[in-house]
Amino acid sequence: MPGEFELIARHFAALTGRRADVVLGVGDDAALLDLPPGQELVATVDTLALGVHFFADCPPAALGHKALAVNLSDLAAMGAGPAWALLALTLPAADDAWLARFAAGFAALARSFDVSLVGGDTCRGPLAVTITALGHVPRGQALRRSGARAGDGVYVSGEIGAAGLAVRARRGEITLPAALATHAARRLDYPQPRVALGLALRGLASAAIDVSDGLLADLGHICASSGVGARLELARLPLPDGALAVATRESLVGSGDDYELCFTVPPRHEPALGALAASVGCALTCIGRIEAAPGLWLVDEAGQTRPAAQGGHDHFR
Amino acid sequence: MPGEFELIARHFAALTGRRADVVLGVGDDAALLDLPPGQELVATVDTLALGVHFFADCPPAALGHKALAVNLSDLAAMGAGPAWALLALTLPAADDAWLARFAAGFAALARSFDVSLVGGDTCRGPLAVTITALGHVPRGQALRRSGARAGDGVYVSGEIGAAGLAVRARRGEITLPAALATHAARRLDYPQPRVALGLALRGLASAAIDVSDGLLADLGHICASSGVGARLELARLPLPDGALAVATRESLVGSGDDYELCFTVPPRHEPALGALAASVGCALTCIGRIEAAPGLWLVDEAGQTRPAAQGGHDHFR
Numbered sequence: 100m101p102g103e104f105e106l107i108a109r110h111f112a113a114l115t116g117r118r119a120d121v122v123l124g125v126g127d128d129a130a131l132l133d134l135p136p137g138q139e140l141v142a143t144v145d146t147l148a149l150g151v152h153f154f155a156d157c158p159p160a161a162l163g164h165k166a167l168a169v170n171l172s173d174l175a176a177m178g179a180g181p182a183w184a185l186l187a188l189t190l191p192a193a194d195d196a197w198l199a200r201f202a203a204g205f206a207a208l209a210r211s212f213d214v215s216l217v218g219g220d221t222c223r224g225p226l227a228v229t230i231t232a233l234g235h236v237p238r239g240q241a242l243r244r245s246g247a248r249a250g251d252g253v254y255v256s257g258e259i260g261a262a263g264l265a266v267r268a269r270r271g272e273i274t275l276p277a278a279l280a281t282h283a284a285r286r287l288d289y290p291q292p293r294v295a296l297g298l299a300l301r302g303l304a305s306a307a308i309d310v311s312d313g314l315l316a317d318l319g320h321i322c323a324s325s326g327v328g329a330r331l332e333l334a335r336l337p338l339p340d341g342a343l344a345v346a347t348r349e350s351l352v353g354s355g356d357d358y359e360l361c362f363t364v365p366p367r368h369e370p371a372l373g374a375l376a377a378s379v380g381c382a383l384t385c386i387g388r389i390e391a392a393p394g395l396w397l398v399d400e401a402g403q404t405r406p407a408a409q410g411g412h413d414h415f416r
Numbered sequence: 417m418p419g420e421f422e423l424i425a426r427h428f429a430a431l432t433g434r435r436a437d438v439v440l441g442v443g444d445d446a447a448l449l450d451l452p453p454g455q456e457l458v459a460t461v462d463t464l465a466l467g468v469h470f471f472a473d474c475p476p477a478a479l480g481h482k483a484l485a486v487n488l489s490d491l492a493a494m495g496a497g498p499a500w501a502l503l504a505l506t507l508p509a510a511d512d513a514w515l516a517r518f519a520a521g522f523a524a525l526a527r528s529f530d531v532s533l534v535g536g537d538t539c540r541g542p543l544a545v546t547i548t549a550l551g552h553v554p555r556g557q558a559l560r561r562s563g564a565r566a567g568d569g570v571y572v573s574g575e576i577g578a579a580g581l582a583v584r585a586r587r588g589e590i591t592l593p594a595a596l597a598t599h600a601a602r603r604l605d606y607p608q609p610r611v612a613l614g615l616a617l618r619g620l621a622s623a624a625i626d627v628s629d630g631l632l633a634d635l636g637h638i639c640a641s642s643g644v645g646a647r648l649e650l651a652r653l654p655l656p657d658g659a660l661a662v663a664t665r666e667s668l669v670g671s672g673d674d675y676e677l678c679f680t681v682p683p684r685h686e687p688a689l690g691a692l693a694a695s696v697g698c699a700l701t702c703i704g705r706i707e708a709a710p711g712l713w714l715v716d717e718a719g720q721t722r723p724a725a726q727g728g729h730d731h732f733r
Binding site for chain 2: 122123126127128129130131132133134136139140141142143144145146148149150151152173174176177179183185186187189217218219220222223224225227229231232233234236238241243244245307308309324
């Protein structure tokens, strides 16, 4: 079995191409990186751990993809362009074939967004992947959670709920029709970070967050940070085909792992969203509106309004 | 038991003060950071995992200190000033008292180097701490592993071997006299990153690395990166008082976890090191010299020269 340093050198070298702004990459005590002038550095870290964030049968390539994707999704929610990543990998054993597939999944996504791997660490233990993603945004132009104002439209990209359905199906709680099962598994294992959308929303959105804990919980974070409330119309939720045959809108609005963007847009900018959706190639759906008074309200299909039960993932509950 | 978000908010808020260059810290999808003009970003990541890097009886405050210290040590080895850190913490349970002590250890070291915690993630699992440290260095002035040239002096800061003695004592392999036991435990649990030394070595050292894998292995990394060899004089090693009563010089040169700096200095700059050692408050000892031919050679106390057995930590061997 090859040693740690060889493992890192072999598989990390294959992980991704090298950007011109990487002055010094993997192989020294630290990486040296060139941030373009006029930009703020954007930094985030997320861990995916076996049994908490993914199942034992998660394909290694999917894990490599997803561990990077969830971090790029955080950068997207800030309106930042991704640039560099650092990878801390805990493995039960140095399995060369496993690492090759993990690296392939990571590298494919990294290349598609021109992200360079610039640092790494490995150690032995229960499977877990911690990635730090670094990017940048022109000074003062980042999207924050705190800018939502009463009257702003509440939007979500793509569709909501498929990843949560896949989780419930893998736990044996529900059975999905074949087409939905395939679609949902793909959404759970290979989430696509909305990087282009995040960049395009700069100057338009008043607040943004990525949908990781569940749409309702994440919109709750925007409201809490902004000191506002929101009214969500369940009938407007963009759902996967066939989802309502196996789940309620109420459950889908609380399921996580979608990695779409939820964002708010002042009325004067809302007319621009049609062209923007076309240019970035994903649906943007208005699902509600921000209100001055704190509190999250759900309007059901019958037009009845009621307070939303707060929820979301919480690994320590 | 409080939830994840409350835990993070409560203990992370207490972790460290906030620098003026933190535009947006913990609490959004990512942090926004201001890199001073003319500087390169320096980034590194390291994981400490229970049973691999520390023992079950490691005090939480020491773990909080050490997890940050080993990363600041990497920045020091680049000649970089530390600025920001991101923390990914995997815990078996949300233990409030444990977290308070961990946070106190982290915060004390962070404050002493004016490091702001700007991001974090927690999840449930076997205890492990992954920290990404970010800092900066004036463009083109970073210390690398690759600059050592034949004739350069090989230096090490402080002393070597105490942390390795503490590891062997905790494993029951050796018994240390009381004073050495206390000293060695302190060195293992609370390593002091040589940040001031790293900054002072810019423009003087031709190469640098921090001593984490063991002096011999780390000097080997410098030689490999620089395409040179080195001759090490065992009699010159700066060792803890009493160390030679319980261990050989050969074993001490291979023991890790010291977090001193090993660096090479061209002869024309060596006269400056005396004043530099006084100004940064730590001993700097010349322990050998770089040679043109690859290979590491040990000169023993009797003046006999022999090839060094390569070694060092490797978590996958």
